[in-house]
Amino acid sequence: MSMPHFQVMKKWGAPNKIDFLSLSYTRHAEDVRQAREFLSKLGDLSQTLIFAKIENVEGLNHFDEILEEADGIILSRGNLGIDLPPEKVFLFQKSALHKCNMAGKPAVVTRVVDSMTDNLRPTRAEATDVANAVLDGSDAILLGAETLRGLYPVETISTVGRICAEAEKVFNQDLYFKRTVKYVGEPMTHLESIASSAVRAAIKVKASVIICFTSSGRAARLIAKYRPTMPVLSVVIPRLKTNQLKWSFTGAFEARQSLIVRGLFPMLADPRHPAESTSTTNESVLKVALDHGKASGVIKSHDRVVVCQKVGDSSVVKIIELDD
Numbered sequence: 001m002s003m004p005h006f007q008v009m010k011k012w013g014a015p016n017k018i019d020f021l022s023l024s025y026t027r028h029a030e031d032v033r034q035a036r037e038f039l040s041k042l043g044d045l046s047q048t049l050i051f052a053k054i055e056n057v058e059g060l061n062h063f064d065e066i067l068e069e070a071d072g073i074i075l076s077r078g079n080l081g082i083d084l085p086p087e088k089v090f091l092f093q094k095s096a097l098h099k100c101n102m103a104g105k106p107a108v109v110t111r112v113v114d115s116m117t118d119n120l121r122p123t124r125a126e127a128t129d130v131a132n133a134v135l136d137g138s139d140a141i142l143l144g145a146e147t148l149r150g151l152y153p154v155e156t157i158s159t160v161g162r163i164c165a166e167a168e169k170v171f172n173q174d175l176y177f178k179r180t181v182k183y184v185g186e187p188m189t190h191l192e193s194i195a196s197s198a199v200r201a202a203i204k205v206k207a208s209v210i211i212c213f214t215s216s217g218r219a220a221r222l223i224a225k226y227r228p229t230m231p232v233l234s235v236v237i238p239r240l241k242t243n244q245l246k247w248s249f250t251g252a253f254e255a256r257q258s259l260i261v262r263g264l265f266p267m268l269a270d271p272r273h274p275a276e277s278t279s280t281t282n283e284s285v286l287k288v289a290l291d292h293g294k295a296s297g298v299i300k301s302h303d304r305v306v307v308c309q310k311v312g313d314s315s316v317v318k319i320i321e322l323d324d
């Protein structure tokens with residue numbers, strides 16, 4: 001990392017508590033390690049997530065080791081398209097997205113609707129490509145010129161959003177779930193088993209939403225990894241922390257950062273609730289979460305809801321049926 005980068009991050013990045021660093025032209029895992037070491041020296045930025053941008057053949061050749069080190073991946077298809085023969089691009093995308101999905105790390109796809117920079121409608125090929133990115137398993141789409149200098153930035157976002165929503169409806173969750181369970185293998189970790197069971201239960205009872213209590217965001221991300229067909233409301237419970245000079249709450253970073261995970265909708269709980277999971281705390285936080293779900297329209301009267309939380313020392317998955 002060069003001196004100008006360091007100065008920008010110190011002066012602007014640190015006070016703005018940036019959520020994500022997009023690491024251009026990541027070539028190998030060492031690039032990610034260096035960036036992490038650099039961020040660790042900038043106070044709050046030790047929490048910034050590093051997304052490795054894969055944009056040339058060298059990055060592609062070291063994909064597995066980069067994925068292990070990074071928090072997420074950006075498939076820079078524009079630049080990769082220059083390095084790769086066109087007939088190789090689709091397979092790279094499918095294989096990279098599958099690896100990200102199995103690792104439970106978010107994947108972002110770029111350059112989807114270039115023609116919308118000057119046109120109100122995408123080409124048929126672009127529209128199909130957006131849907132295929134969703135079916136292949138991407139978590140997010142990154143727009144470029146369309147929103148930077150295009151004539152139709154708002155229409156681009158709504159068009160791409162609508163295509164993604166249609167594709168999500170026909171995503172083969174059943175097949176994906178089975179593959180993921182098989183990939184994880186046995187014995188599963190405790191938490192992995194809880195997360196997959198929560199998703200299975202939610203599908204079986206046709207729950208409208210899964211509510212997951214979490215502090216670090218880990219439990220909610222694991223649920224999202226099984227790609228439930230319903231939204232996951234991630235209720236982030238703040239924890240009190242100190243650096244010996246001042247006290248502050250965790251949670252804001254974790255909540256914002258989970259926005260990039262497909263299907264996760266974060267909500268920050270009131271820090272006045274004690275972080276320990278007593279049944280009284282659980283009940284009052286759950287009530288706020290249900291009210292939030294109702295207000296945003298994802299939960300309706302008489303819906304079933306799956307809740308994933310800790311009661312004392314035990315992780316539980318419960319199914320509740322709403323009266324009103």
Ligand SMILES: Nc1ncnc2c1ncn2[C@@H]1O[C@H](COP(=O)(O)OP(=O)(O)OP(=O)(O)O)[C@@H](O)[C@H]1O
Pocket residue numbers: 191194212213214215216217218219220237275276277282308309310311315316
């Ligand atoms: N404050 C909390 N109150 C109630 N349940 C919680 C709380 N935090 C986590 N859980 C639940 O505890 C179980 C174990 O989750 P986990 O230990 O991974 O928590 P996390 O906050 O997501 O991660 P971490 O332990 O790394 O902070 C999950 O079922 C999760 O929903």
Ligand SMILES: CC(=O)C(=O)O
Pocket residue numbers: 055075076077078079080110111144
């Ligand atoms: C966005 C970008 O850098 C690319 O697709 O190449």
